[in-house]
Amino acid sequence: MEATYDAISDTGYSDLTIQDIADEFDRSKTLIYYHYDGREELLVDFLDYVMKQFRTMLPDSTESPQEELETLVDTLLPTTIDEEPFQVMLAMFELRVNAPYDTNCREQYRAVEDELNTLLVDILSRGVEMGEFENIDPEIEAELFVSLLIGTRARRLTVYDPKESITSLKEALQYHIDRITATPEGNA
Structure with a gap:
C-alpha cells in the first residue's frame, strides 16, 4: 500500500500501472x-488503506462539538495542499468516479460516507444536547454536511490548484456551522 501511495504521488491515477507500483x-x-487481478482491484484495497489512515486524523470527543465539526472540516478540506497529498487525494477522487461501474469501489465509498455520517450525527447530537447547536435534526444535518464536504472536496480537487487557497469555500462551510450554532441568549 505504501508503494501504491508513492506511485500515485509520482504518476497520478490515470497513468498509474502495476509496473509503477512494482x-x-x-x-x-x-x-x-498473486494478490490482485489488476490495478482497479488493488486500488480498492488502497482506498481502504487510505481511509484507515484518514480515520486516525478525525477529531475525538475531547473537543466541544463545534470544535470537532470545525476540525473535521479542516481535516477534509485543507486550505492549501502540498503536491504529493494532492495527487493521492486526486487519485481517490478519480477512483470515486469509477464507483458507478465498480461495485467494490462503490461499497467502499458508501462505507466511508456511512462512517462520516455516523461521526457527524454523533457530533451534532452531542452539540444539540449540550445546547451548543440549535434544535436541529442531527441526521438531516449530517446528510447535508456529508454532501457539502464531498462536493467541496470535489471542487477543491477539480478547479483549484493544490497551493491555491480555498478560504472562500471554507468560509461558506463555517457560515453554515455558525448558523446552526446556538446563540448565547438561545441557551438561557
Whole structure:
C-alpha cells in the first residue's frame, strides 16, 4: 500500500500501472498479481488503506462539538495542499468516479460516507444536547454536511490548484456551522 501511495504521488491515477507500483515495491510485480487481478482491484484495497489512515486524523470527543465539526472540516478540506497529498487525494477522487461501474469501489465509498455520517450525527447530537447547536435534526444535518464536504472536496480537487487557497469555500462551510450554532441568549 505504501508503494501504491508513492506511485500515485509520482504518476497520478490515470497513468498509474502495476509496473509503477512494482517499481516502488521491494518485491516482484508477480507478487502483486498473486494478490490482485489488476490495478482497479488493488486500488480498492488502497482506498481502504487510505481511509484507515484518514480515520486516525478525525477529531475525538475531547473537543466541544463545534470544535470537532470545525476540525473535521479542516481535516477534509485543507486550505492549501502540498503536491504529493494532492495527487493521492486526486487519485481517490478519480477512483470515486469509477464507483458507478465498480461495485467494490462503490461499497467502499458508501462505507466511508456511512462512517462520516455516523461521526457527524454523533457530533451534532452531542452539540444539540449540550445546547451548543440549535434544535436541529442531527441526521438531516449530517446528510447535508456529508454532501457539502464531498462536493467541496470535489471542487477543491477539480478547479483549484493544490497551493491555491480555498478560504472562500471554507468560509461558506463555517457560515453554515455558525448558523446552526446556538446563540448565547438561545441557551438561557
